Amino acid sequence: MSSPDAANIHKPVMPVECLSILEARRGGLFVDATLGLGGHTELILTSSASSVVIGIDQDQQALDLASDRLSHIGDRFIPVKGNFSDIAQILATVRKGSPVGVLADLGVSSLQLDSETRGFSFRFDAPLDMRMDPDSGGPTAADLLETWSETEIADVIYRYGEEKASRRIAKWIVERRDAGEPIRGTTDLASLIRRAVRVDPKERTHPATRTFQALRIAVNNELKVLETFIDDAESVLAPGGVLAIITFHSLEDRIVKQAFRRLAGQCQCPPKIPQCKCGAMKKLEILTRRPIVPTVEEERENPRSKSAKLRAARKLNG
Numbered sequence: 457m458s459s460p461d462a463a464n465i466h467k468p469v470m471p472v473e474c475l476s477i478l479e480a481r482r483g484g485l486f487v488d489a490t491l492g493l494g495g496h497t498e499l500i501l502t503s504s505a506s507s508v509v510i511g512i513d514q515d516q517q518a519l520d521l522a523s524d525r526l527s528h529i530g531d532r533f534i535p536v537k538g539n540f541s542d543i544a545q546i547l548a549t550v551r552k553g554s555p556v557g558v559l560a561d562l563g564v565s566s567l568q569l570d571s572e573t574r575g576f577s578f579r580f581d582a583p584l585d586m587r588m589d590p591d592s593g594g595p596t597a598a599d600l601l602e603t604w605s606e607t608e609i610a611d612v613i614y615r616y617g618e619e620k621a622s623r624r625i626a627k628w629i630v631e632r633r634d635a636g637e638p639i640r641g642t643t644d645l646a647s648l649i650r651r652a653v654r655v656d657p658k659e660r661t662h663p664a665t666r667t668f669q670a671l672r673i674a675v676n677n678e679l680k681v682l683e684t685f686i687d688d689a690e691s692v693l694a695p696g697g698v699l700a701i702i703t704f705h706s707l708e709d710r711i712v713k714q715a716f717r718r719l720a721g722q723c724q725c726p727p728k729i730p731q732c733k734c735g736a737m738k739k740l741e742i743l744t745r746r747p748i749v750p751t752v753e754e755e756r757e758n759p760r761s762k763s764a765k766l767r768a769a770r771k772l773n774g
């Protein structure tokens with residue numbers, strides 16, 4: 457039986473839609489590039505007794521919980537600690553062949569978001585860490601705020617958080633740093649932002665939400681690793697195999713949409729460029745002209761699914 461803990465912490469998004477587009481019932485080798493608590497992996501493994509899932513996650517805590525949850529599956533489940541941008545090397549090491557399906561359910565899990573110590577949320581007072589892989593040795597969000605210039609901070613908050621008040625927030629952060637009191641905690645940053653930003657009374661989200669998203673994307677280099685992942689996932693798929701990606705904000709969705717189009721042979725270069733430079737080549741067939749979104753019932757039962765968009769593409773034969 458699956459562990460009630462992992463199953464209750466995080467509900468897999470669009471479960472029926474994912475299984476259907478991945479054709480999970482046909483069995484075979486699948487890669488769950490964002491194992492998390494193992495929700496999607498468990499569904500894939502129980503769809504066919506002949507399926508094997510390689511579950512990748514960069515977070516050891518998630519791998520431990522998912523492995524516990526899936527211990528009843530035996531050797532059809534292969535957990536791997538790593539970054540999904542290394543999918544090609546990971547598959548070469550595991551040596552199980554080419555997958556018929558690759559799934560990525562991007563972003564953070566509820567385990568990470570609801571952690572009182574890892575700094576992803578301003579609901580808890582914690583050090584501003586935000587690394588999905590705390591063993592990486594890479595810089596934390598607090599480190600970035602301490603070392604970046606005011607312009608770099610503002611640019612990241614604007615670009616990855618789509619925050620209009622980015623310059624003002626960056627100015628206030630740097631003023632604190634210059635006064636010898638750098639921001640190192642979640643609630644400290646959230647209350648600074650609340651004071652720095654003119655709050656729209658109609659807006660229901662906390663004004664710090666966009667800045668927290670931006671810092672998390674920067675700390676984990678999320679957009680760059682996604683770009684690498686899409687090209688490499690296409691190259692490792694078996695002919696006829698399906699790549700399915702769930703995104704949670706417009707920056708991610710745009711990357712997936714444009715990469716799929718490029719890999720479907722549609723040039724993504726700006727107009728008037730004399731020669732194609734984006735490397736468009738027909739390798740995939742897009743299965744979702746428009747992204748699939750959760751039903752109203754799912755949104756009600758699983759609020760995390762609200763902004764989710766699922767896009768999928770099939771690798772061409774030969």
Ligand SMILES: C[S@@+](CC[C@H](N)C(=O)[O-])C[C@H]1O[C@@H](n2cnc3c(N)ncnc32)[C@H](O)[C@@H]1O
Nearest residue numbers: 468490492493494495496513514539540561565
């Ligand atoms: C939204 S959760 C996945 C939840 C999972 N589908 C489930 O149903 O339980 C995303 C997970 O992917 C992991 N992750 C995000 N980006 C990653 C990356 N570049 N490489 C490896 N793991 C990543 C996170 O650590 C997190 O555990």
Ligand SMILES: [Zn+2]
Nearest residue numbers: 723725732734
């Ligand atoms: Zn082009």
